[in-house]
Amino acid sequence: MDIFDMFFGGPFGGGGGGGRSRDRRGKNVIHQLSVSLEELYKGAVRKLVLQKNVICDKCEGRGGKKGAVEVCNNCHGKGIEVHIQQLRPGMVQQIQSVCRECQGQGERIPAKDRCKNCGGRKVTRDRKVLEVHVDKGRCDGEKIVFSREGDQEPGLEPGDIIIVLDEKEHPTYKRSGNDLILRMELELVEALCGFKKTIKTLDDRELVISTIPGEVIKHGDIKYVENEGMPQYKNPFEKGRLLIQFFVTFPTKIPIDKIPGLESCLPPAQEALIPDLAEEVILQDLDPKAEARSQRERAHGPAYEEDEDGFGMGSGPGRVQCATQ
Incomplete structure (x- = not known):
């Protein structure tokens, strides 16, 4: 299917004829189905309830009485209106739009002759229950296709209903x-x-x-x-x-009296050779949050502050601005 037909599927697709009858196939309908990892592992059957258009069984998709359908006088059966807009002297632009009178159908039905069941729309809404079989080993993003289960329209082959699997995150x-x-x-x-x-x-x-x-x-x-x-x-x-x-x-502390026992169970530590002039210093704990805050302040200056959401905000008019030339 052409990509424009797939997404727009309106009266401008296709090559011959007038109005929507130029399309041979209806649009596909895509549904996302959320599934757990357990369902993808063990397999599952899910029921999906949806609403779809079906051909009206009272008028058999005609929209009214037999012979009541007329060619639209506004678009002459083309389903589109053409307007000429003058851009400037000697230059005009042709604009096409869906016919307002027939909504792109290329035909109209007098109100007195319209089907009472569908109101002249030729289709009615129907409830459809699909059984979606999620087989073992299916993957996130895979598609399950129900051929020709999409919306019905007179003169068109129904499109497909496409189920896209969406794997939920698992806690383990x-x-x-x-x-x-x-x-x-x-x-x-x-x-x-x-x-x-x-x-x-x-x-x-x-x-x-x-x-x-x-x-x-x-x-x-x-x-x-x-x-x-x-x-x-x-x-x-x-x-x-x-x-x-x-x-x-790892434990945060070890009792001093237990250290000799641990050392006896573990491989001996490699003894470091310390020069006579070496200077002994103290190891301190680093607070990651305080370190990150300090780095932001160094990057943005002392006027930099952090709001409740953790985003840096200037302290107002007193914030130093870079000079521009």
């Missing part, structure tokens, strides 16, 4: 293709001494994972479980991987 899992990504927090003792944990899958199963005795998990390490990711579309028994990234939480 992220999706990357057929892989699932899980963030797992570990205490330092678990990272050093081992752990056994359970993971709840998107189909409500419980998986047990554990480390090998003596294995150390480093902050940021990534491990995976084969065949526990998303099912492949149209091949649901094949699945991607479940990727697990570990984030180790």
Whole structure:
């Protein structure tokens, strides 16, 4: 379908004939359907209720009595009006617009002969319920097409209803293709001494994972479980991987009397060679918020202030302005 026909679909598309009859096919109707990651994992059937135009069954799409349809006297059946506008002496401009009398149909029906059911519009509104089958492994942004289920119009083939899947954000899992990504927090003792944990899958199963005795998990390490990711579309028994990234939480303080015991369990620290003239300094904690505020003040001057939303605002007329030449 031509892109202009798709978006505008009015009386100016196509090549021959007059009015809307030049289009052979109605416009497609696009609906966005919000789906959860669980539904994409397990599959689901969703019901979508919508309103659509259907051919009037009383007048069979004529809009009135048989033989009552007349050619529009204003546009002479073309569906468009042509106006000539003079721009300046010797130069004119031709402007086309939809006919006001027939709304681009190229025809009119006298009021006394119009169908009582549709009011001469040839179509009526109808309630349609679609069953949308979301198969396992479908992806965000994919389209499910219901052919010829769009609005009906006399002389036109109905367009399609296109369902676009919109994946909702999941609180636990992220999706990357057929892989699932899980963030797992570990205490330092678990990272050093081992752990056994359970993971709840998107189909409500419980998986047990554990480390090998003596294995150390480093902050940021990534491990995976084969065949526990998303099912492949149209091949649901094949699945991607479940990727697990570990984030180790370190204690803020260690009792001084426990340090020798820790040192005995850990590899020895490399002793630094300190020159005689080296100067000893003190490490201090850095407050990220205070540091960011200080950097903004240095960049914008002391008149720079921060409003409640965190946006920098000048302090008024006293703010220093750059000189212009």
